[in-house]
Amino acid sequence: MKEFKSGFFVGEESCNGRVLVVDDEADIRKVVRMTLQKAGYEVLEAENGEKAIETINSGENRLLLDVMICDIRMPKVNGIEAIAYFRQNYPRVPLIVLTGFPDTDMATSLLRQGVVDYLVKPVEGEKLKASVARAMEQRKLAPL
Amino acid sequence: MNTSRPVSAAPTRVAIIGAGRGGTALLDLLHQISAIDIIGIHDRDPSAPGLQRARDLHIPVVDQIDDLFRNRHTQLVMDVTGDPAMDQQLHREIRPGVDILSGSASRVVWELVRHESALQAELLHAEKLAGIGSFAAGITHDINNPLQLILGLAENLAEETDLHNVHEQAREIVDAVKRTTAICRDLTSYARRSATHQQSLVDINSKLDDALRIARYAVGFQDITIIKRYAPEATLKGNPDELLHVFVNLITNAVQAMEHGGTLTLRTTAEETAVSVHVSDTGCGIPPELLNEIFEPFFTTKPPGKGTGLGLYNIKHVIHQLHGTITVNSEVGSGSTFTITLPRASVTL
Ligand SMILES: Nc1ncnc2c1ncn2[C@@H]1O[C@H](COP(=O)(O)OP(=O)(O)O)[C@@H](O)[C@H]1O
Ligand SMILES: [Mg+2]
Numbered sequence: 001m002k003e004f005k006s007g008f009f010v011g012e013e014s015c016n017g018r019v020l021v022v023d024d025e026a027d028i029r030k031v032v033r034m035t036l037q038k039a040g041y042e043v044l045e046a047e048n049g050e051k052a053i054e055t056i057n058s059g060e061n062r063l064l065l066d067v068m069i070c071d072i073r074m075p076k077v078n079g080i081e082a083i084a085y086f087r088q089n090y091p092r093v094p095l096i097v098l099t100g101f102p103d104t105d106m107a108t109s110l111l112r113q114g115v116v117d118y119l120v121k122p123v124e125g126e127k128l129k130a131s132v133a134r135a136m137e138q139r140k141l142a143p144l
Numbered sequence: 145m146n147t148s149r150p151v152s153a154a155p156t157r158v159a160i161i162g163a164g165r166g167g168t169a170l171l172d173l174l175h176q177i178s179a180i181d182i183i184g185i186h187d188r189d190p191s192a193p194g195l196q197r198a199r200d201l202h203i204p205v206v207d208q209i210d211d212l213f214r215n216r217h218t219q220l221v222m223d224v225t226g227d228p229a230m231d232q233q234l235h236r237e238i239r240p241g242v243d244i245l246s247g248s249a250s251r252v253v254w255e256l257v258r259h260e261s262a263l264q265a266e267l268l269h270a271e272k273l274a275g276i277g278s279f280a281a282g283i284t285h286d287i288n289n290p291l292q293l294i295l296g297l298a299e300n301l302a303e304e305t306d307l308h309n310v311h312e313q314a315r316e317i318v319d320a321v322k323r324t325t326a327i328c329r330d331l332t333s334y335a336r337r338s339a340t341h342q343q344s345l346v347d348i349n350s351k352l353d354d355a356l357r358i359a360r361y362a363v364g365f366q367d368i369t370i371i372k373r374y375a376p377e378a379t380l381k382g383n384p385d386e387l388l389h390v391f392v393n394l395i396t397n398a399v400q401a402m403e404h405g406g407t408l409t410l411r412t413t414a415e416e417t418a419v420s421v422h423v424s425d426t427g428c429g430i431p432p433e434l435l436n437e438i439f440e441p442f443f444t445t446k447p448p449g450k451g452t453g454l455g456l457y458n459i460k461h462v463i464h465q466l467h468g469t470i471t472v473n474s475e476v477g478s479g480s481t482f483t484i485t486l487p488r489a490s491v492t493l
Contacts, residue, residue: 031296
């Protein structure tokens with residue numbers, strides 16, 4: 001039996017939270033998954049913003065998705081558009097940007113929109129995990 | 145639309161004597177000018193480099209200098225041999241009414257030609273370097289992605305106990321490093337200053353593929369569908385670096401014209417004597433009144449940082465040097481096709 005606890009589920013296998021990784025490169029999704037799974041997170045993947053929006057709108061993810069990690073340059077719906085959608089429709093889901101291109105103006109504007117962190121690839125596992133942990137704290141505080 | 149301009153007066157008919165470095169450069173410059181008609185070239189030395197160049201350009205090579213003198217159409221003889229004896233012979237034997245440009249006068253012309261061709265090369269290079277600024281985002285992205293993979297895998301390897309995983313991930317790291325190396329190789333080959341007039345047999349299809357890879361760094365290809373329709377064999381003689389530059393420019397323009405996505409079609413067609421490259425987009429199109437202007441230097445409709453306005457100007461220059469043509473078909477709102485046709489006759493050289 002799963003038990004709902006302050007914004008996320010804890011099952012039999014201890015799960016620290018459910019993270020959606022959005023990146024058009026399968027390699028990136030793979031290493032992020034590797035790092036976060038070892039830290040006890042459940043990881044979902046989406047290859048662009050459109051798929052990310054589909055994912056959060058499907059079934060239990062509406063409630064159970066805790067954090068989204070999102071690239072900027074992606075086909076179909078890009079990161080900026082996806083982030084705008086998430087901020088508007090799921091404001092309680094903390095967002096982390098993980099991008100290949102450092103752009104100060106964009107970082108400022110995204111952080112102002114409420115993005116938790118703006119990380120530039122390549123990012124070390126420890127730093128990524130710390131960022132996700134911070135996002136989880138925020139998630140727990142947010143009202144449902 | 146053809147880029148050659150209508151000529152108002154009848155062209156001046158010029159004969160060139162001397163086919164060494166000076167004569168070759170003169171030939172290259174003069175034949176591009178529609179107001180000048182080169183009726184023949186002569187050199188005592190049948191293996192002078194300019195003679196082969198003349199044959200490539202379909203300019204008559206005159207073996208006997210007397211034939212040049214006797215040609216009734218000649219209006220001006222340009223002597224670039226630098227040989228005082230030739231100067232004297234010209235003044236002695238030439239028909240009255242024919243102008244002679246020789247000695248220091250022809251040296252001045254030769255200096256101007258050299259100056260002009262150095263300027264052109266500089267401009268080409270300057271435009272390339274200006275363009276590289278816009279590559280920064282693409283390159284950083286394409287290098288940082290494999291770096292993320294390498295870092296993630298290496299961190300994992302430090303703890304990995306399954307030997308099978310260790311081997312596989314080590315292999316993935318090697319592949320990722322190769323990918324980043326390939327990016328640097330592409331870029332250095334694009335950015336290098338190309339030796340002018342250095343020609344070799346170029347496979348146009350694979351040059352287009354190279355250009356496509358490089359253009360990805362310059363512009364975002366999100367939501368662009370790419371269609372390739374290549375002729376089975378499309379080779380011609382030309383400067384590979386300059387052709388790469390031409391194709392990168394055309395592809396970049398096409399993608400920039402499709403702000404909200406679309407289809408980029410790269411097509412090559414090959415005939416016995418010529419190869420054509422068609423670059424089509426489904427973008428914004430070009431208003432008819434601008435069709436001539438887009439080939440002018442510094443004409444751009446793009447914001448600073450995105451366009452220099454030198455792309456098509458340089459393309460036109462490179463294409464003319466190869467005796468090709470560039471035409472554009474465009475409709476506002478539905479897209480544009482740029483067609484380059486290049487002779488491959490010179491393959492025989
Ligand atoms: N495929 C195209 N579709 C629409 N407009 C184009 C296309 N290619 C070129 N142009 C127009 O021609 C102008 C000049 O192009 P170019 O010489 O390459 O300079 P730049 O790309 O730096 O502006 C462009 O600014 C644009 O207005
Ligand atoms: Mg251009």
